[in-house]
Amino acid sequence: MRPARVRSKVTIRDVAREAGVSVATVSRVFNDSGPVNAETRERIRAIAGRLRYSPDSAARSLITRRTNTLGVLLPDLYGEFFSEVIRGIHQLTQRGGYHVLVSSSHADKGEVEAALRAMRGRVDGLVLMSPDIDAPALVANIPDALPVVLLNCAVDGDEYDSIMIDNVGGAFAMTQHLLALGHRRIAFIRGGERNHDAGERLRGYRAALEGAGVEQHAELEVAGDFTEAAGSRAAKTLLAGDRRPTAIFAGNDSMAFGAMSALRDAGVRVPDDVSVAGFDDIPIAAYMSPPLTTVRVAIAELGELAIRTLLRAIDEGNEHERRRQVLPTWLVGRQSTGPRR
Amino acid sequence: MRPARVRSKVTIRDVAREAGVSVATVSRVFNDSGPVNAETRERIRAIAGRLRYSPDSAARSLITRRTNTLGVLLPDLYGEFFSEVIRGIHQLTQRGGYHVLVSSSHADKGEVEAALRAMRGRVDGLVLMSPDIDAPALVANIPDALPVVLLNCAVDGDEYDSIMIDNVGGAFAMTQHLLALGHRRIAFIRGGERNHDAGERLRGYRAALEGAGVEQHAELEVAGDFTEAAGSRAAKTLLAGDRRPTAIFAGNDSMAFGAMSALRDAGVRVPDDVSVAGFDDIPIAAYMSPPLTTVRVAIAELGELAIRTLLRAIDEGNEHERRRQVLPTWLVGRQSTGPRR
DNA sequence: TTGTAGGCGTTATCAG
DNA sequence: CTGATAACGCCTACAA
Numbered sequence: 218m219r220p221a222r223v224r225s226k227v228t229i230r231d232v233a234r235e236a237g238v239s240v241a242t243v244s245r246v247f248n249d250s251g252p253v254n255a256e257t258r259e260r261i262r263a264i265a266g267r268l269r270y271s272p273d274s275a276a277r278s279l280i281t282r283r284t285n286t287l288g289v290l291l292p293d294l295y296g297e298f299f300s301e302v303i304r305g306i307h308q309l310t311q312r313g314g315y316h317v318l319v320s321s322s323h324a325d326k327g328e329v330e331a332a333l334r335a336m337r338g339r340v341d342g343l344v345l346m347s348p349d350i351d352a353p354a355l356v357a358n359i360p361d362a363l364p365v366v367l368l369n370c371a372v373d374g375d376e377y378d379s380i381m382i383d384n385v386g387g388a389f390a391m392t393q394h395l396l397a398l399g400h401r402r403i404a405f406i407r408g409g410e411r412n413h414d415a416g417e418r419l420r421g422y423r424a425a426l427e428g429a430g431v432e433q434h435a436e437l438e439v440a441g442d443f444t445e446a447a448g449s450r451a452a453k454t455l456l457a458g459d460r461r462p463t464a465i466f467a468g469n470d471s472m473a474f475g476a477m478s479a480l481r482d483a484g485v486r487v488p489d490d491v492s493v494a495g496f497d498d499i500p501i502a503a504y505m506s507p508p509l510t511t512v513r514v515a516i517a518e519l520g521e522l523a524i525r526t527l528l529r530a531i532d533e534g535n536e537h538e539r540r541r542q543v544l545p546t547w548l549v550g551r552q553s554t555g556p557r558r
Numbered sequence: 559m560r561p562a563r564v565r566s567k568v569t570i571r572d573v574a575r576e577a578g579v580s581v582a583t584v585s586r587v588f589n590d591s592g593p594v595n596a597e598t599r600e601r602i603r604a605i606a607g608r609l610r611y612s613p614d615s616a617a618r619s620l621i622t623r624r625t626n627t628l629g630v631l632l633p634d635l636y637g638e639f640f641s642e643v644i645r646g647i648h649q650l651t652q653r654g655g656y657h658v659l660v661s662s663s664h665a666d667k668g669e670v671e672a673a674l675r676a677m678r679g680r681v682d683g684l685v686l687m688s689p690d691i692d693a694p695a696l697v698a699n700i701p702d703a704l705p706v707v708l709l710n711c712a713v714d715g716d717e718y719d720s721i722m723i724d725n726v727g728g729a730f731a732m733t734q735h736l737l738a739l740g741h742r743r744i745a746f747i748r749g750g751e752r753n754h755d756a757g758e759r760l761r762g763y764r765a766a767l768e769g770a771g772v773e774q775h776a777e778l779e780v781a782g783d784f785t786e787a788a789g790s791r792a793a794k795t796l797l798a799g800d801r802r803p804t805a806i807f808a809g810n811d812s813m814a815f816g817a818m819s820a821l822r823d824a825g826v827r828v829p830d831d832v833s834v835a836g837f838d839d840i841p842i843a844a845y846m847s848p849p850l851t852t853v854r855v856a857i858a859e860l861g862e863l864a865i866r867t868l869l870r871a872i873d874e875g876n877e878h879e880r881r882r883q884v885l886p887t888w889l890v891g892r893q894s895t896g897p898r899r
Numbered sequence: 900t901t902g903t904a905g906g907c908g909t910t911a912t913c914a915g
Numbered sequence: 916c917t918g919a920t921a922a923c924g925c926c927t928a929c930a931a
Contacts, residue, residue, distance in 0.1 A: 228924055239902045244926060251927090252900060274679050275625070276924035279616040280907045286659075293645075300640035307662055316680065318627075319660050321648055338615050339657065445845045471842070478845040501812070504786045504819040506847045569908055580918045585910060592911095593916055617908035621923045 227270045235264045247272055285314060287527060288340035290332055291321040292347055297499040298516060302368075305520025306344065313528055315341070326350055333358060342527045344368055344520075348413040353377070364530035364537070366523045371413045372541075378526050380519065380542045384414050384496075387512035387546030388421025388466075391494050394510070394548055395464045396429050399557035400492060403431075404462035406441040406451040406472050415443070418468050418496060436460055441472050448475025456483055463491060463557045470495035470502050473509055477553070488555035498549055508551035519544055568611045576605045588613055626655060628868060629681035631673055632662040633688055638840040639857060643709075646861025647685065654869055656682070667691055674699060683868045685709055685861075689754040694718070705871035705878070707864045712754045713882075719867050721860065721883045725755050728853035728887030729762025729807075732835050735851070735889055736805045737770050740898035741833060744772075745803035747782040747792040747813050756784070759809050759837060777801055782813050789816025797824055804832060804898045811836035811843050811852055818846065818894070829896035839890050849892035860885055 229247075233240040238257060243265070245251045246258045253261075264270075278284045287310055291299065303319070310317050318340055320332045329347060333355065336343065342364040345352065352370035356377065359365060367379040395403050405422045408415025419438070426433050439454050441447040448467055452475070455462055467473035473495030477487055487493050487507060495502060495511040502509040522542065530537045570588075574581045579598060584606070586592045587599045594602075605611075619625045628651055632640065644660070651658050659681055661673045670688060674696065677684065683705040686693065693711035697718065700706060708720040736744050746763045749756025760779070767774050780795050782788040789808055793816070796803055808814035814836030818828055828834050828848060836843060836852035843850040863883065871878045 226924090229926095230924085240925080241902060241927080242900085245901090248926080254900060257900090271675065271678055273620070273924050275616045275620040276907090277926075278907095279614070279620055279909090279924080280926050282907085284616070297638065297641075299644070300638070303640070303644075303660070304634075304662070307660075311661070316676065317660055319644070319648075319658055320652070321644070334612070335657065337612055445841060449845070474842055474845045478847065478849075481847050500786060501815055501842055504790070504815045506819065506822050508819075567908090570910095571908080581909080582911085582918060582920095583916090586917090589910080595916060598916090614908050617923090618910075619923095620908080620925090621910045623923085 227268045229270070229272065232261065232265050232268060232270050235268065236261045284339055284341050286316040286318050286340045287524070288336040288343040289317055289319045290329065290336075290343065290345045290347070291319065292349060293321060293324070297501075298497070301516035302346070302520040305517035305522075306524050307520075309521050309524040309528070313524075315528075326355065329355055330358060337363075342366075342531050344523045344527060345370070348415075349409065349411050364527055366527045366530070368519065368523050369414060371416075375540050378530060378539045378541075380522055380526065380544060382414065382514055382519065382544050383546045384417035385421040385424070387496060387514070387548070388418040389425045390421075390546075390548045391466055391496070391510075391512050392422045392425030393429070394550070395466065395492060395494065395554065396425065396431065398464070398492065398554060400462075400464040401431055401557075402434075402437065402460065402462040403464045403466055404437040404439065404455050406439055406448055406465065406467040406476065408468040408472075409442050410440075412443070415468050422466060434460055437462055441468055443469050443471060445471050445475035445478070448472030449479040450475075452476035452479035453483070456480070456485065464494070464554070465491060466494045468496060470497045470499045470509060470511055473511070473553075474501075474505065477505065477509075487553055489558065492554040492557075494554055502549075503551065505553070507553045510551045510554040511549055512546050513549045514546050515544060568609050570611070570613065573602065573606050573609060573611050576609065577602050625680055625682050627657040627659050627681045628865070629677040629684040630658055630660045631670065631677070631684065631686045631688070632660065633690055634662060638842075639838070642857035643687070643861040646858035646863075647865050648861075649858075650862050650865040650869070654865075656869075667696065670696055671699060678704075683707075683872050685864045685868060686711070689756075690750065690752050705868055707868045707871070709860065709864050710755060712757075716881050719871060719880045719882075721863055721867065721885060723755065723855055723860065723885050724887045725758035726762040726765070728837060728855070728889070729759040730766045731762075731887075731889045732807055732837070732851075732853050733763045733766030734770070735891070736807065736833060736835065736895065737766065737772065739805070739833065739895060741803075741805040742772055742898075743775075743778065743801065743803040744805045744807055745778040745780065745796050747780055747789055747806065747808040747817065749809040749813075750783045751781075753784070756809050763807060775801055778803060782809055784810050784812060786812045786816035786819070789813030790820040791816075793817035793820035794824070797821070797826065805835070805895065806832060807835045807837075809837060811838045811840045811850060814850055814852070814894075815842075815846065818850075828894055830899065833895040833898075835895055843890075844892065846894070848894045851892045851895040852890055853887050854890045855887050856885060 229240045229243050233243045245253050246261050344366050346368035348369050367377050372379050439451040441451050495509050498511045498513040502511050570581045570584050574584045586594050587602050685707050687709035689710050713720050780792040782792050836850050839852045839854040843852050
């Protein structure tokens with residue numbers, strides 16, 4: 218049995234009438250605005266509770282011009298990453314009394330713009346993550362007044378608040394790690410062609426090789442798209458080539474798993490014959506066989522930091538000073554990499 | 559440089575004035591309600607576009623009593639699962655012109671209730687997934703008028719719309735698979751104590767053993783919580799015991815991975831010495847070493863079905879007939895299970 | 900400390 | 916086909 222049917226709609230007037238006060242007074246207790254006699258306050262609270270009154274958010278935001286909602290636009294993220302970011306975002310958001318409006322799966326620019334348009338007026342601030350697309354061009358359509366934080370987008374300058382992962386540093390460190398183990402033929406499995414993270418990681422890889430004076434070969438850089446399947450294909454390509462690498466650095470963990478799987482199928486041992494490394498350090502990485510050497514990214518923190526920045530931007534209004542922030546990465550050594558034989 | 563600053567607020571009146579018509583007419587073209595002269599309609603559209611006018615959603619929903627938003631309450635999901643459900647949900651939602659308000663991480667009943675309360679009035683419908691908590695008790699607080707779809711909750715009867723995974727069937731099938739391979743000492747790694755899915759899977763496992771007339775031992779059922787770490791611990795416990803299993807059926811894939819990792823560390827071969835099976839078939843399962851035999855669940859479809867049901871409920875209003883739906887599962891045989899030696 | 904009344908931007912119901 | 920105008924539920928000066 219369900220409990221007593223809720224009335225069609227309990228408004229502030231109902232509460233006021235029942236309590237024998239004006240609506241203004243009820244409003245005051247619900248907003249802590251203006252003084253209210255302690256006793257009346259209690260009475261109103263009680264009656265509101267009994268009547269199951271809760272302020273209508275539409276009416277409220279119509280006049281306050283605030284929605285208490287934050288928008289989050291994400292690309293079509295693959296697996297683990299998505300949930301981690303959301304988790305980070307969510308935690309802080311809730312604490313600040315905000316709601317979260319999410320939107321994802323944006324293949325092209327048009328779709329993102331549509332999503333952006335749809336959110337207009339429904340949110341007090343926006344987190345936009347779009348590693349594949351030119352972010353500034355997108356944000357151009359957003360009302361100036363709406364605070365925006367760019368996540369992992371290709372932006373320079375500090376015209377916008379932006380947060381990015383230290384992809385270059387991480388990839389650089391990993392490549393150095395492999396170099397230090399004696400590897401010279403180090404292959405790299407790239408992420409999507411137009412993906413910002415992917416590009417940066419590739420840059421880090423190249424920079425490290427160049428810094429070490431190691432000759433670079435085009436056939437050691439193979440295409441990928443951040444999926445296990447792509448990693449597997451890439452590894453097969455590398456094995457088939459005549460410049461076989463002694464180490465494979467995958468642009469992310471999923472591709473590293475795919476590569477390890479393909480190597481195993483081909484009878485190649487990891488790390489004895491070939492070392493394999495990844496990027497992201499998703500939870501399963503530690504439980505792979507062998508456990509994967511990778512670059513750690515605090516994904517949930519990325520989301521948290523974004524919200525923290527956004528909340529501050531909302532709070533500070535026009536006085537807010539925009540800036541870029543970079544989230545550090547660090548190498549996690551496990552058993553999938555070893556000295557060149 | 560950012561483009562021209564957006565005016566403080568463009569309202570329907572601005573458009574009306576500019577077009578030399580009344581607000582009513584403008585409203586009509588934006589809602590396709592009532593007839594409007596084709597030519598005037600065009601003019602209004604053009605002016606609205608130029609002025610970058612877009613109807614204020616708060617004002618609109620104040621009078622229409624609709625928010626065009628769907629609420630989604632999820633538990634604190636681990637990894638893969640979360641993103642897949644959201645992905646499924648999102649797709650349909652967007653197509654229907656709805657927005658998605660998400661909320662998650664609800665440890666206890668109080669938190670869920672708070673989240674539920676917070677969503678009141680902000681959504682036209684609700685998807686509630688809460689495998690850990692008594693759902694009917696929660697839904698009692700929701701206004702009768704608000705359509706709700708329960709996902710994977712412990713409910714019986716058809717008082718609510720509900721969708722559940724065929725956990726029992728899947729676990730039953732997997733256990734039979736192991737039995738057919740000749741295994742008799744089949745261990746089961748359980749999910750959280752109070753988790754609905756976990757309980758159902760355990761039931762399926764037990765039923766299959768009983769059906770086959772295989773004696774059941776308490777020490778073959780070990781505790782877990784759906785994380786890799788728990789799976790690893792459980793496997794160690796099983797290896798240490800004196801009734802060592804020849805097969806391990808983990809309540810989900812993550813725990814299966816953890817178990818495989820522990821077995822490897824202990825020098826136990828999979829599947830030669832011990833078979834291992836999981837549940838969920840998350841993407842990485844196919845790339846494990848060895849590839850994991852598991853039970854496939856169409857997670858994204860779960861989300862899709864939930865939204866489809868919810869939209870119908872909203873559409874049909876009071877005439878809506880509530881019902882239970884069960885999402886099938888099926889066994890995916892890979893290399894982590896083999897005949898008992 | 901409390902009440903009155905105007906208005907937030909739309910939609911909906913009437914008359915024209 | 917079009918235009919006034921009254922709600923929708925709430926907040927917020929301003930007045931008492």
